Amino acid sequence: MQTANLLPLVLVMTAVAYGLAYMRSRSVAEPLGGIRHLKSLPFYYAARAALWCSLPALAVLAAWVGFEGRVIQSLVVSSLPAHLAPDNAGEASLVLSQISNLSAGKLDAARVPAEIVGAAELLGQLRAQSQQFKSILVVLIAVLGATFAWTRVQPRINARENVERTLRWLFFSCAAVAILTTVGIVFSVIFETLRFFGRVPVTEFLFGSSWSPQTALRVDQVGSDGAFGMIPLFTGTLLISAIAMLVAVPTGLLSAVYLSEYASRPVRNVLKPMLEMLAGVPTVVYGFFAALTVAPFIRDLAEALGLQASSQSALAAGLVMGIMIIPFVSSLSDDVINAVPKSLRDGSLALGATQSETMQKVLFPAALPGIMGGILLAASRAIGETMIVVMAAGLAAHLTANPLNSVTTVTVQIVTLLTGDQEFDSAKTLAAFALGMMLFLVTLTFNMVALKIVRKYREQYE
Amino acid sequence: MNTTVTAGTAGVSERQTATAPQPAREDTAVREGVTVGMPFADDPKFRLRNVEVFYGVDRAIKNISLDIARNEVIAFIGPSGCGKSTFLRCLNRMNDSIDICRVKGSLQLDDLDLYDPKRDVVELRARVGMVFQKPNPFPKSIYDNVAYGPRIHGLANRKSDLDDIVENSLRKAGLWNEVKDRLDAVATGMSGGQQQRLCIARAIAVSPEVVLMDEPCSALDPIATARVEELIAELSESYTIVIVTHSMQQAARVSHRTAYFHLGHLVEVNQTDKVFTAPEHSLTESYITGRFG
Amino acid sequence: MNTTVTAGTAGVSERQTATAPQPAREDTAVREGVTVGMPFADDPKFRLRNVEVFYGVDRAIKNISLDIARNEVIAFIGPSGCGKSTFLRCLNRMNDSIDICRVKGSLQLDDLDLYDPKRDVVELRARVGMVFQKPNPFPKSIYDNVAYGPRIHGLANRKSDLDDIVENSLRKAGLWNEVKDRLDAVATGMSGGQQQRLCIARAIAVSPEVVLMDEPCSALDPIATARVEELIAELSESYTIVIVTHSMQQAARVSHRTAYFHLGHLVEVNQTDKVFTAPEHSLTESYITGRFG
């Protein structure tokens, strides 16, 4: 039976197991005088039977499906005559693909060797057998599991405990996905990063003040020129994020204040989602907007003022990014300000404070930890944002604090290094992973510190 | 403690009582707009007539008329939900902040119409201070809490003036000795009773003429409650005080006059000792004898 | 209403009183672990010995020993923050859900150790029901609210059984006539008093042996309060009831015995009429005469 059919079958069996266990638990309860004399509700006996029926069967099914391909492959391959036998997994998968395309009529049988045609039959056979075994095994295990659970429908057994423990484990594993993701991220960048540091000294990378992967392409330049110093990238990231925050924090906060204090309910209900749309606009769109509308405008403006401005300025990218993250600040702050106990507001108003005074002197300080949380989130977004800077900020790694200059950011470098013309093992490709690793570490520290600060702050005021 | 009528309430007169003053035991129904006892006063601080308050379409206060005399302590008592807080909050327009709340009728403070659209609530609230049920100090230092009002109202020109105001207010609130060495400590770290007295200090720091108190002791333990009650007695010499309380004992201890509310009606207003010893209205009697509430 | 000791409390005896039973007026200090009056009973429902409760390092309950007799109504009174709720919540281990809360001492329900680690709190709570200060119906239909407990405990085999349980519980709670036509209406749409009676119906639907009530009337208006008190009197015939209240009148009206708490100590336990007419401990007297609280 196909896996696609087996799954529904297991589901049906699970349902049957559930139903049978349910009925059995009721009939067990009958002579005792009702289900109140069971240790658990019939539902839990039934749910336990369902779990016993499905979980082991599904686990076996998953394992089988995971390995059957490889096993069949090696069987088929070993049946091939020596001169056709593939020497590696790649060739083997080719042969298999050829065989299956052949049987599907997508390839011309005349153009493939006869042995392959023979192998195609073997493959078919093996697949059929595997299906058979798989079906039998899975059904058997499901039945065994269900039977076991069936025998355990006894009034003294606490099925609820069992079911709840299983669920709790399930919930825990879901929470653990966050850890797995982190491990996955580290895993996916660590090897390349280490290889990178095999070529470029760590100190060089961490403290070098010049970033220029183009020159570093040439073997002789690596290291000698400090071409892999990440300082300018991080200062660039900081500069752009700082500009973005300068835009987003005041605008967002004032918007939040207006929304929570002055706007009437209906107005707020309309305005808030509209502001939130700013965060939903795809970043590609912002990128075009920054590069084509804002950057030239800033340049012209700067020139009119007699200033030198690059056509790709940090300012343009920062401004637009700032607009994008306004809702992070405004929505979260609005929520937090609303969550400040009404008693504090009343207290201030009753003293004759105006709304703005109440806001500035009481609500705002009280909401600060929460607002900080929103701002931190916005800052993280700004640091991690890619598309806008790719289009609007440029690639030149200048170590500068002048917002009219062009700078580049970590994320831009990662994207360009990874999606551009990569070479095998060149330090430049590996550098992308090292940058990714750094960025990850930086946000991690950032968050840990932030959590500490926010917690401390909170304790002080609660 | 102080249950005799002081000078401040000398003017309280009995101009309108629609029911016969003597035994009205059978009168268990309330008639709208009719209050037994002595609801009115000559030259009152507050002159409130035909006040009605609506939450949306619900009428929470039903045609209440009442005068509050200068420098008297008046207690509002009554079972839960009868409208005590609502009525109290009309007096400094704290109800403004509730969207669905509408106030009708004539409410005057010293001849000024409270609900005049041109009326300035900021100024009004500076004159009519308020203390709430749950102590609500700002999460700032003790000093800043008390200095908050004077600062926003610009009452002190110099730092030393401000220091004086803070010290005086804390002294009046009987808190000075306890906190004088830690004025910079965060106020939320104090005990509940201290917090409540701080809130009182904060309210009197702007020298209001009236102080409204909505169950100021109900979150406090007995010792703290006693301190706050003492304080109220002292303050009554310089301020008009309106206090809502759940505890009849407390009303008896601190107030000159007591007003009994019932389901949005003002049933009876009288000298406090009169209310507790010889209530005129049968509902009042049921309440104070503990037949309900 | 019912202030005489009923059969249920007949067994209450005075085995241990460390203070002289007669006028202890000077005894304003409390000695830890010492309770005047009659804290113990023969064959009690709850046998509580040397109970201490800690919130983190704060000791909220200080070495309290008490017996609660079968089918008695016992009221816990005392000023705010004295530990009434904390002590009450030990009796069905509701404190478990507060992380920092630790309970020490021996607590037994019918010879079963409540805090035995192997004890199943679910079963315990089915035997010891609870009603809270603020009515807290689930945002479901009235029927589902009452049926919830019987459902999760598997008390009904058939829909009709369940219907019966729901009807009976609502009848006992005196709510049946008011809601029988709208069992499908959402419970949160009812008035406060109805909600609280619904919560009582919900608690008794699982046929508990004990019902704990933490200030069940403090959010209700006088009429609703009266209904709930009636209900308590009726329920006392079949259940052991422990009620925390702020209102001494209420304690006097509904309970057989009254326990006075003070700052974590159990100061005095006695027949209710005794407590209110001739308190043994000076603190109790101060409290009931309204000198504080």
Add this chain to the structure above:
Amino acid sequence: MSDQTPQAELIRQSLKKRYRKEKRFRLYGMLAIAVALGSLLILFTDIISKGYTGFIKTTITLEVPLDGELMYLQDPGDSEQLAMADFQAPILAALQQHFPEASSRQDQRELNRLVGSYAANQVRDLLKTQPALLGSTKTLEFLVHDTVSVYVKHADNPAYSIRLSEQQRRWVDQLVAEGAIQTSFNDVLFSRGASREPSNAGILGAIVGSLLTMVVTLVIAFPVGVAAAVYLEEFAPQNRLTDFIEVNINNLAAVPSIIFGLLGLAVFIGLFGMPRSVPVVGGLVLALMTLPTIIISSRAAIKSVPPSIREAAEGIGASRMQVVLHHLVPLAMPGMMTGSIIGMAQALGETAPLLLIGMVAFIVEVPDGFFSSATVLPVQIYLWASSAEQGFIELASAGIMILLAFMITMNALAIWLRKRLERRW
């Protein structure tokens, strides 16, 4: 005012200034909102003004002589012949009826380039399905070549005429005047996959790809996120492990999306050997990316369920799990859904991580399953925006409008759900 205290005087004096401040503060708030909304407005007008022409298609109606001789086709049933036949010839002939003077090879080439390359296939498919039509003359409607389309749509802007010769422009003008060339709503955009010809390009493939990807994301991220949130809020003991999980989740919310792309590449494609460019992988990566958002908002939602409900249930003897499943989760559902929808909207607009897992692909066929190659909306927009043809630029803007429409729908859904499911207590 009989008894005015000096304080009252002071207060009155300060009032004017304070009210001015109040006004100013309020004004700043309004300004801030205006700035934010203004930016939104500018963005939208910019996009709409550039993209509305993407929703217009240009067609030409011709009397096509389905002459077998012309096409070298005797029997439409013979696949050999069908493969060799020249289906462009009858279209050319039909055009020549309009312009008999165009007879040189150069003229013929220019004429041929007035219609899109799909025209010949259209004729072939017609004959294949209805062989009987061979020999008759049929009125057919074709999409014009994309240069013509751009020219017709922007008749007033000479910048768009550059790819047409002088002579072609004359012809097109004439055909427009005769009514043979017409514009109408671009249904092609919504019914086809990608194409290299702007006039034949559709966004359906990308829409379906996005939907498939989003389904995977939702099916994974929502249950896992909710379960994780429930665990952390309700069951997790306070220890280092849960602290670590907590920090991790906050951190993952801040990790740049491109790094999730690296993760997908290394783990799903590299380690698990999943194919490139498929919605499953895209969905998994985006699910991991949205997970923190969902967990964080779900936790907030669970926290906001009044503790009295939990107490009530526990007081009756419900177990922790029963409290969670019977009460907390249903009551927190609106908040959880809002968070998820917002997370999903973000995932819907995400490009960077998908660049790394091969979803930047040219895929003509509309994907038909979770394991068939696909792109998604933002990637399609990105691809169009970086193509040389003028026709693609307006399609990119049209694509952005469609994406925004999806986004707005999802946000509206979030608000509606919140309104709908919200319960008050």
Add this chain to the structure above:
Amino acid sequence: RDTVNIVGSSTVYPFATVVAERFGRNTDFRTPKLESTGSGGGLKLFCAGIGTQHPDITNASRRMKKSEFDMCQSNGVKDITEVKIGSDGIVIANSKEADPMDLSLKQVFLALAKEVPDPNGGETLVPNPYQKWSDIDASLPAVEISVMGPPPTSGTRDAFVEIAMEGGCKQYDWIAAIKKQDKGRYKSICHSMREDGLFVEAGENDNLIVQRLAQDKDTLGIFGYSFLMENSSRIQATTINGVTPTPDTIADEDYPVARSLYFYIKNAHVGVVPGVQEYAEEFTSEGAWGDNGYLVDVGLIPNPRSTRMDVARKVRSLESMTGNEL
């Protein structure tokens, strides 16, 4: 797997997609799936091995490097057929509203290199001192040098550097002489673009450069010929050494900055994945890449006819590379 998988150069991508689309439409094979990964990225995937999880064909805007070929070999990708499909001109252009420019390769080098020979004479290098075009040559306009070009990660950039920059650079004999002694140093002199902001790396989006040129008439941009063709209403090409880029001048190699485009077939996949060879044959049919083929419409500059016939024959016979030709 029954669909041809193609990866590789973003420059070849527009041409390959046209072929793929037609191929899918006119045959019974499924339309190949094309990913734009950049030449290097494509070769990396291509050379990772044989098997259905690896692509069948990769496009490249430069020739496969020896190191890449070796990598392929070591991963078991033994038989590879190289298909040279035509050329792409790299143009320097500016807005039509500005005056057209004419530059020599040497001027391009002087304007864009990181270090240039000392203008005061001598065989020393100084950091690029030129700020205005007129600093380089008085005949050029007296405006700021401002050039936007592709990032170092793109094949276009590689080609530009190798052809235009190096072409100008080696006109200095003493620099050309360095090549013999120290190839690395020679390359670093000739291939380094200036980083002081006058040359702007614009990311891999040529449309963005085109639109920026239209807005800013003093800026020059570097990109592929097809973008010039598509936007000739707004921008105009700079003539290099006096030659205007047109299909003819590029095909004749009169225009100096042009490069060849390729794709590579993994022969092991032919006959396994249906359509691999057929696709390559469609690409190399006269109707596609011929002088009047449809690829010309999208900007491909065809190879001379003789080259085309030669390559087409290799495709039909699947002639493998030996590695020596690189």
